[in-house]
Amino acid sequence: MINKILVSFVAVLLGxxxxxxxxxxxxxxxxxxxxxxxxxxxxDRLYQNDGRTYLDVDFxxxxxxxxxxxxxxEREQDPEMTEAPDGYYIVxxxxxxxxxEIAADAKVFMQIYNxxxxxxxxxxxxxxxxxxDKFISLFTEPSxxxxxxxxxHFTIENNRIVKITQQFIP
Numbered sequence: 001m002i003n004k005i006l007v008s009f010v011a012v013l014l015g016x017x018x019x020x021x022x023x024x025x026x027x028x029x030x031x032x033x034x035x036x037x038x039x040x041x042x043x044d045r046l047y048q049n050d051g052r053t054y055l056d057v058d059f060x061x062x063x064x065x066x067x068x069x070x071x072x073x074e075r076e077q078d079p080e081m082t083e084a085p086d087g088y089y090i091v092x093x094x095x096x097x098x099x100x101e102i103a104a105d106a107k108v109f110m111q112i113y114n115x116x117x118x119x120x121x122x123x124x125x126x127x128x129x130x131x132x133d134k135f136i137s138l139f140t141e142p143s144x145x146x147x148x149x150x151x152x153h154f155t156i157e158n159n160r161i162v163k164i165t166q167q168f169i170p
Contacts, residue, residue: 029126031064032153032165040153044097046139053102053136061091062151086170103160108135111168119144
């Protein structure tokens with residue numbers, strides 16, 4: 001009798017633990033929320049001047065999901081392909097670079113980068129917050145992973161970048 005009660009208790013406990021894990025493990029990919037202060041861009045150059053850090057960026061239009069499919073169909077007009085490959089589509093009609101200062105207290109969120117110095121160990125950690133100094137080092141220190149290959153979403157206030165979110169590319 002005691003064994004049955006103990007087994008039932010353990011089964012219930014494991015059931016709650018499993019459901020708790022499912023709720024806690026919901027940090028999957030979600031699109032970066034867009035608003036009037038957030039723009040997507042590629043980083044062309046990072047530099048420092050007078051103790052401030054700047055980025056030269058190439059603004060793009062970033063589309064996901066059905067928006068990506070719609071714009072893809074409008075621009076590509078390929079009867080063989082009716083959906084954007086990998087669920088996203090980038091438009092870059094204006095390649096003029098713009099220089100923006102990164103606020104010293106900007107928030108930076110990365111998805112994937114070489115954390116260990118071994119490129120084969122690079123894995124995705126959704127919206128991992130890093131310091132501005134760490135972000136700068138990702139662009140200035142040699143690495144097999146070129147951080148310029150990723151688009152970023154910049155939240156801009158008063159002509160300064162206050163938030164950087166690396167865009168995950170499948």
